Amino acid sequence: MALIEIFLKELNAESETTRKMLQRIPDDKYDWQPHEKSMNIRSLATHIAELPTWVTMALTTDGLDFAAAPYNPTIINNTAELMDLFERSLVDGRTQLIAENEAKLEEPWTLRNGKDILVRNTKAEVIRMALSQIIHHRAQLGVYLRLLNIPIPGSYGPSADEQFVPIEVEETVA
Structure with missing residues (x-):
């Protein structure tokens, strides 16, 4: 199987879980953050939602310079x-x-901030990083939701919220 096919299969699979996680965010919690050094839910969720566009950026550009194109x-x-x-x-x-686009995957791609090179990888490695970032930040969002006592969906199996919990039934003596 070609790498492009593998990336598409993974993006599709991870999008199902990511969609379930993002849908759980209550509208009144977007400004909440677990710690002063943490992103708030709005920033984290927006970042997760935008990460699939990095696939396009990786395959259609030679890099990104934060000094020339600050993140908005x-x-x-x-x-x-x-x-x-x-x-x-x-x-x-x-x-x-x-x-x-399979042939483009071995081409170089550079992430920089002006003269400072932050990452220099192949376009395939940038796509792999973007997919990993979706998973990483989705898990981070899961912790946020757990701290807010919001049930979270399973990722690669059921979550604790989805587990079947048997109910103990007291037997009555007749």
Whole structure:
């Protein structure tokens, strides 16, 4: 199986779990953060929702320079807007995961901040990093939701919230 096919299969599989996690965010919790050094839910969820676009960026550019193009996250204010952003990002990323782009995967791609090179990898490695970042930040969001006592979906099996818990029934003596 070609790498492009593997990346598309993984993006599709991970998007199912990511979608379930993002849908759990209550509209009144977007400004909540677990610690002063942590991102708030809005920033974290927006980042997760935008990450599939890194597939397109990796395959259509030679890099990203934060000094020339500072990050400006999409502004979202509720879960409906978040889900719309995520679905649009998925469509964007999937458009480049086509057989014709297999040859581009070994081309170099550089992440920099002006003269400082932060990462220099192949385009395939950048896509792998983006997929890993989706998983990593989704897990981070799961911790946020757990701290808010919001049931979380399972990722690679049922979560503790989805586990069947047997109910003990007292037998009555007749």
